[in-house]
Amino acid sequence: MQFLDLPPVLEASGTVRLPGSKSISNRVLLLAALAEGETDIRDLLASDDVERMLDALRALGVDWRHAPGTNNYRVRGAGGPFPVKVAALFLGNAGTAFRPLTAALALSGGSYQLSGVARMHERPIGDLVDALRQIGADIDYLGNDGFPPLQLRPATIRRGGVVKVRGDVSSQFLTALLMALPLTGEEVAIEVVGELISRPYIAITLDLMARFGVRVTHENWGRFIVPGGARYVSPGTLFVEGDASSASYFLAAGAIGGGPVRVEGVGSSSIQGDVRFAEALEQIGARISMGDNWIEASAPASGRLRAFDLDLNHIPDAAMTLAVAALFADGPCRLRNIASWRVKETDRIAAMAIELRKVGADVEEGADYIRVTPPATLQPAAIDTYDDHRMAMCFSLVSLGGCRVRINDPKCVNKTFPDYFAALSGVVTPVPVVAIDGPSASGKGTVGARVAEALGWHHLDSGTLYRLTALSAIRRGVDLGDAAALSALAAALPARFDGGRVLLGDEDVSDEIREEACSVGASRVAVLPAVRDALFGRQRDFRQGPGLVAEGRDMGSTIFPDAQVKVFLTASAEARAERRYKQLIEKGLPAKLESLMQDLRERDARDAARSVAPLQQQPDAVLLDTTSMDVDAAVAFVLDLVRDRGLATG
Ligand SMILES: Nc1ncnc2c1ncn2[C@@H]1O[C@H](COP(=O)(O)OP(=O)(O)O)[C@@H](O)[C@H]1O
Numbered sequence: 001m002q003f004l005d006l007p008p009v010l011e012a013s014g015t016v017r018l019p020g021s022k023s024i025s026n027r028v029l030l031l032a033a034l035a036e037g038e039t040d041i042r043d044l045l046a047s048d049d050v051e052r053m054l055d056a057l058r059a060l061g062v063d064w065r066h067a068p069g070t071n072n073y074r075v076r077g078a079g080g081p082f083p084v085k086v087a088a089l090f091l092g093n094a095g096t097a098f099r100p101l102t103a104a105l106a107l108s109g110g111s112y113q114l115s116g117v118a119r120m121h122e123r124p125i126g127d128l129v130d131a132l133r134q135i136g137a138d139i140d141y142l143g144n145d146g147f148p149p150l151q152l153r154p155a156t157i158r159r160g161g162v163v164k165v166r167g168d169v170s171s172q173f174l175t176a177l178l179m180a181l182p183l184t185g186e187e188v189a190i191e192v193v194g195e196l197i198s199r200p201y202i203a204i205t206l207d208l209m210a211r212f213g214v215r216v217t218h219e220n221w222g223r224f225i226v227p228g229g230a231r232y233v234s235p236g237t238l239f240v241e242g243d244a245s246s247a248s249y250f251l252a253a254g255a256i257g258g259g260p261v262r263v264e265g266v267g268s269s270s271i272q273g274d275v276r277f278a279e280a281l282e283q284i285g286a287r288i289s290m291g292d293n294w295i296e297a298s299a300p301a302s303g304r305l306r307a308f309d310l311d312l313n314h315i316p317d318a319a320m321t322l323a324v325a326a327l328f329a330d331g332p333c334r335l336r337n338i339a340s341w342r343v344k345e346t347d348r349i350a351a352m353a354i355e356l357r358k359v360g361a362d363v364e365e366g367a368d369y370i371r372v373t374p375p376a377t378l379q380p381a382a383i384d385t386y387d388d389h390r391m392a393m394c395f396s397l398v399s400l401g402g403c404r405v406r407i408n409d410p411k412c413v414n415k416t417f418p419d420y421f422a423a424l425s426g427v428v429t430p431v432p433v434v435a436i437d438g439p440s441a442s443g444k445g446t447v448g449a450r451v452a453e454a455l456g457w458h459h460l461d462s463g464t465l466y467r468l469t470a471l472s473a474i475r476r477g478v479d480l481g482d483a484a485a486l487s488a489l490a491a492a493l494p495a496r497f498d499g500g501r502v503l504l505g506d507e508d509v510s511d512e513i514r515e516e517a518c519s520v521g522a523s524r525v526a527v528l529p530a531v532r533d534a535l536f537g538r539q540r541d542f543r544q545g546p547g548l549v550a551e552g553r554d555m556g557s558t559i560f561p562d563a564q565v566k567v568f569l570t571a572s573a574e575a576r577a578e579r580r581y582k583q584l585i586e587k588g589l590p591a592k593l594e595s596l597m598q599d600l601r602e603r604d605a606r607d608a609a610r611s612v613a614p615l616q617q618q619p620d621a622v623l624l625d626t627t628s629m630d631v632d633a634a635v636a637f638v639l640d641l642v643r644d645r646g647l648a649t650g
Pocket residue numbers: 438439440441442443444445446447579580582583626629630631634
């Protein structure tokens with residue numbers, strides 16, 4: 001399984017240009033395909049769901065062209081039903097393609113097979129099929145009743161009259177009918193049965209249909225009239241707004257991570273309901289400002305979002321972002337009236353509950369609500385994403401809690417936002433790391449500790465973890481080649497660091513781990529991949545604000561490959577042996593220069609030759625050879641690097 005590790009973040013601020021709206025992109029493509037004339041569509045979303053729609057339109061005989069290097073498309077409309085009368089369409093997991101195409105194809109007088117991925121075949125479509133059957137459409141279920149895949153056949157469609165459709169499972173059924181019914185040419189009334197959910201999505205549909213010349217009226221969102229003699233006519237050029245649901249992650253980032261974070265592409269003139277996410281964020285304390293085409297969010301003056309209890313029926317997709325924002329609130333939060341989450345890309349209520357618990361939240365889920373009690377401190381976790389782009393994007397926000405987070409299967413964001421993680425990294429400042437790697441006695445520990453102190457940052461001497469593992473093993477008589485036993489020891493190591501002291505349980509072992517036996521032992525256990533794995537997360541957990549200085553052999557290559565400063569610290573073997581000798585004698589520990597030299601050479605060789613995380617200078621590391629340099633100069637050199645990168649002032 002692929003994964004993406006997001007580092008803990010210090011703060012969020014900056015500007016993001018949003019990709020095109022998925023809802024608008026797929027609606028506009030279908031309307032342009034059915035319309036008379038050519039439509040120039042600007043800033044179309046480039047994503048999997050839109051690809052599925054584009055592929056389908058081409059298979060149905062609609063001619064479209066893409067202007068290379070842009071997100072602009074020209075669609076030559078069919079001026080009515082689709083010209084190709086027999087087709088098999090694969091629509092992935094794109095609800096915004098599947099539902100509207102089902103309705104439009106049911107009225108196109110052809111034989112069409114529509115299928116998708118396994119999850120698409122678990123997402124209900126029965127209410128739409130029932131509505132279409134009322135007017136004579138010939139539709140069969142090829143799998144389970146009420147679900148895709150579907151077989152559509154030519155049929156005599158009753159024109160005019162009344163069609164009833166349920167509105168309480170997915171508003172896409174109504175959207176699909178609204179967009180397709182003008183193909184009949186007669187006035188039709190659509191009556192919504194049950195309470196209409198996600199109304200703002202219907203507003204988008206009506207707005208876009210009007211731009212293509214078909215004006216639908218409605219009575220209080222319960223009864224809609226598609227006028228007689230309606231035909232779609234291209235509006236010429238049409239700009240796709242930025243995606244308001246995608247905006248939610250960045251606005252939340254601003255509200256949690258300080259801000260201001262500005263999104264461009266949506267604003268007060270947007271037709272997308274999800275811009276109202278900004279209002280919800282404001283209600284819970286965030287500072288929001290807005291222009292026609294942008295929205296900006298900053299953290300509350302108090303620094304902390306307020307606990308909330310909100311009905312989020314009108315913004316079901318963006319509401320997911322609030323479920324994760326709840327981790328940063330000052331008390332338990334309740335998200336209500338979100339039953340539609342259960343039939344989306346995955347059962348989002350269940351998925352959200354499982355993953356929020358992983359980071360430490362206490363979660364209660366009901367049929368149509370979720371209650372999130374934030375933990376005192378977030379726990380690092382590996383988040384499963386359920387092939388659901390929004391799960392991946394939402395949980396990236398955990399990193400704003402100064403907590404590392406792993407996102408499994410990060411490519412699921414391709415559904416709506418292929419560049420999401422790059423866009424996110426453009427507005428967040430990860431906790432900075434100075435990684436110092438190098439051979440034994442090159443001065444890593446001394447320089448690292450001094451640099452950390454000068455910056456006021458945390459310090460990790462990773463070698464002590466290997467030394468402690470060796471010490472525990474020696475004490476318990478564990479064989480230094482027994483990978484399974486050693487990795488179990490390493491994983492459960494009761495290590496604590498207190499000032500300059502190293503504790504194993506309550507015992508101060510600072511000196512003991514420096515003795516020859518531990519040095520040799522550490523070097524031996526360190527070649528075992530299982531031991532290195534067992535210590536991996538523990539080392540990463542040292543990365544906390546305001547920053548970390550980490551030293552060892554693989555800080556820059558493996559543990560913190562994204563470290564902002566990487567130093568390869570070295571000195572000649574003779575210089576290093578002499579330093580070690582002096583160091584041990586000063587501590588009153590036994591030492592012989594010759595055997596130290598010998599040991600050092602052997603350890604250097606083992607570190608450089610091992611298969612996992614060998615010691616070598618990284619291409620992006622700065623070489624610092626201290627053979628003829630004193631400690632002060634070495635410390636000053638590293639501090640200069642840190643300041644040059646703009647990571648610390650003073
Ligand atoms: N640039 C330097 N010049 C002289 N002595 C140094 C220098 N850097 C470190 N030392 C000394 O060398 C000894 C070993 O350094 P240490 O920091 O323990 O190395 P490492 O952590 O790389 O094994 C210490 O006594 C330290 O004071």
